[in-house]
Amino acid sequence: MKTLRASVVFAFLLACLQAFGGTERPSAELPPTELNPRSFEFAVESGYLFGAINPPTDYQIGAEFLTARIRWGVVRSDTWLRGYHQFYVSAIAEPIFRGIENHYFGFNLGMRYNFVRSGSRLVPYISGGVGAGWIDSHPEVPGGQGQDFTFNILSAAGVSFELNDHWKLNAGVLYEHLSNAGQTDPNPSLNLFGPQLGVTCSF
Numbered sequence: 001m002k003t004l005r006a007s008v009v010f011a012f013l014l015a016c017l018q019a020f021g022g023t024e025r026p027s028a029e030l031p032p033t034e035l036n037p038r039s040f041e042f043a044v045e046s047g048y049l050f051g052a053i054n055p056p057t058d059y060q061i062g063a064e065f066l067t068a069r070i071r072w073g074v075v076r077s078d079t080w081l082r083g084y085h086q087f088y089v090s091a092i093a094e095p096i097f098r099g100i101e102n103h104y105f106g107f108n109l110g111m112r113y114n115f116v117r118s119g120s121r122l123v124p125y126i127s128g129g130v131g132a133g134w135i136d137s138h139p140e141v142p143g144g145q146g147q148d149f150t151f152n153i154l155s156a157a158g159v160s161f162e163l164n165d166h167w168k169l170n171a172g173v174l175y176e177h178l179s180n181a182g183q184t185d186p187n188p189s190l191n192l193f194g195p196q197l198g199v200t201c202s203f
Contacts, residue, residue, distance in 0.1 A: 037084065038165065038202040041069040045198030047174045051099070052191050056143045059099035061192055063174060066091045069112065083123075086112040092133060092152070100144040104178065106133015108154050121162040125172070128155040139184065146184025153177040156196060170198040 044066060051059030069086040076082070088111070094104040110129015117123075131152045138144035158172015174196040179189035 037071060039071045041067075041086070041200050041202045043067040043069065043170065043198050043200040045170065045196055047194050047196035049174065049176060049192035049194035052193055054143070054188070054190055057098075057100055059190060059192065060097045061099065061104070061176075062095045062097060063176065063192075063194070063196065064093045065198070067198075072111070080115065082118075083114045083116045086114065088112055088127070088129065090129070090131070090154075092131070100138050100141050101135050104133055104135040104150070106150070106152055107131045108152060110154065114160070123160045123162065123168075124158070125160060126155075126157045129153075133178075135178065143188050145178070145180065145190070146187050147180050149183075150178050150180050158196065160200065166202050168200040168202065170196075170200060172196050 045063075046065070047063035049059075049061045049063050051057070051061075067088050067090040069088040072085040072087045074084045088109070090108040090110075092104070092106045092108060096102050096104065108129045108131030110127060110131075112125055112127035115124045131154070133150055133152055134148045135145050135150050137146060137148050137150075139146045154174065154176050156172050156174045158170060160168045160170045162168050172195070174192075174194060176192045177189065178192075180187055
């Protein structure tokens with residue numbers, strides 16, 4: 001009788017520990033900093049871009065971005081392709097420090113891929129997108145943009161450093177192309193390259 005009573009008490013205590021003390025995470029479940037990151041991100045990013053192949057004027061542009069990202073698919077692999085996709089929307093504000101025009105405002109829509117290495121806080125990434133915006137064009141000046149409405153193409157590569165589950169620091173290289181897609185003649189366009197830094201909040 002005592003043995004039966006002891007067995008019942010032991011079973012009851014074990015049930016209480018499982019219910020209130022938690023259970024060990026299965027080994028197959030991924031930690032939140034790897035392939036199971038938070039679904040949404042908001043980033044503030046800043047870059048300094050230099051013109052290339054832009055005769056006759058040398059351009060230098062500040063590139064300021066407010067970007068929202070949402071996770072969009074995971075690649076579960078044992079190769080270097082292991083990672084996850086994100087869809088992003090960026091608002092763009094660019095003061096032109098050197099060049100014919102003075103400022104550019106626009107938006108960009110695109111995809112970003114994050115390469116996740118097991119156990120590492122460093123997450124390399126590549127991204128690319130297209131959008132549109134408005135520049136204060138000066139078509140009367142040789143080399144100036146032909147009209148205010150202008151398309152943009154962005155591509156970037158870099159690395160994020162995960163401080164914790166909510167905050168990341170980003171550093172990379174950005175390429176930007178501005179053009180009106182031949183709506184005016186001439187259509188000189190701009191090609192810009194430079195470094196980019198940012199901070200990201202995940203939630």
